[in-house]
Amino acid sequence: MTLTAEDGVTLWTERTGEGAPVILCHGGPGLWDTLDDVARLLADRGAAVHRWDQRGCGRSERRGPYSVARSVADLDAVRRHFGLDAVTLLGHSWGARLALHYTLAHPERVTRLVYVSGTGIGPDSGWHPEFVGNLRAAIGERLPRWEELRSLERRTEAEEREMCVLQWSADFAGPDRERALRRAERMATPWFGVNRVCNAEINAETATMSEHQLHAAxxxxxxxxxxxxxEQDIRPRDAVDSLEQSLPVVTRVTLTGAGHMPWVESPEAFAAAAAPR
Known part of the structure; x- marks a missing residue:
């Protein structure tokens, strides 16, 4: 199923399940929806789950402009397309930041926000150096290959996919790195290609946002x-502390033995925290 945003860009969408409405916001920026398992977990617990690929990503039309405001407007177009007055928003990684920005812009349209594996409202410089160290350690013996691919001025689609799989393997917890690679391969299948322009433009914008203003909002x-x-996310979790402290009605759930995709290692505990009330 597709919808057309008000500026004519076509966005891919999908709805599964019956019950309380939830819209999922995938990570990136520049990636696509890989939240099949999340959708299944929530649908099994009485949710109507609405998914979409953000503009320029995955099955959506590869056309900008790319910005936080444009992403918020596209998310609202998804809500209107499905005829939803108010919803639970669940965002993962960058999608958690997008869901937060939407909630700040349209609080009357959000009944509950589930903020999964986000990186808070502070500048990336506060957590990124530690993240890079953790990433390199988690890639392990395949680090030289990842560095080789990353250093290429131009990569083929096969090389781009290989690099992403190696990097994404670090997002899964536990010592079994072969299993982590298999999980990353599953994320990359089907492969839609990373929109690097989208990634760069939105990341550049969020880097200039004021933590003080976001805290107040x-x-x-x-x-x-x-x-x-x-608990084992390679992005430092203390980066989220200032967000937690700024929210009047907040619950924080830390899942033991889970990484950046906590529904993979702790599906039941994740579903208990994220499912509609």
Whole structure:
């Protein structure tokens, strides 16, 4: 199923399940929806789950402009397309940031925000160096190959996919790196290609946002927010502390033995935290 945003860009969407409406916001920026398992978990617990590929990504039309405001407007187009008055928003990684921005812009349209594996409202410089060290350690013996691919001025689609699989393998917890690679391969199948322009433009914009202003804005939210962390996420979880402290109605759930995709290692605990109330 597709919808057309008000500026004519076509967005891929899908709906599964019956019950309380939930819209999922995938990570990136520049990636596509890989939240099949999340959709299944929530649909099994009485949710109507609405998914979409953000503009320029995956099965959606590869055309900008790319910005936080444009992403918020596209998310609202998804809500309107399905005829939803108010929804639970679940965002993962960058999608958690997008869901937060949408909630700040349209609080009357969000009944509950589930903020999964996000990186908070502070500058990336506060957490990124530690993340890079953790990433390199988690890639392990395949680090030289990842560095080789990363250093290429131009990569084929096969090389781009290989590099992403190696990098994404670090997002899964546990010592079994072969299993982590298999899980990353599953994420990359089917492969739609990373939109590097989208990634660069949105990341550049979020890097200039004021933590102080976001902190103050979050203080005005009155709907419940659930922050879900994987204990072994390679992104430092203390980066989310200032967001948690700014929210008036917040619950934080840390899942033991889980990484950046906590529904993979702790599906039941994740579903208990994220499912509609």
């Amino acid at each position: 979050c203080g005005g939210l009155r709907m419940p927010v659930v922050i879900v962390d994987g």
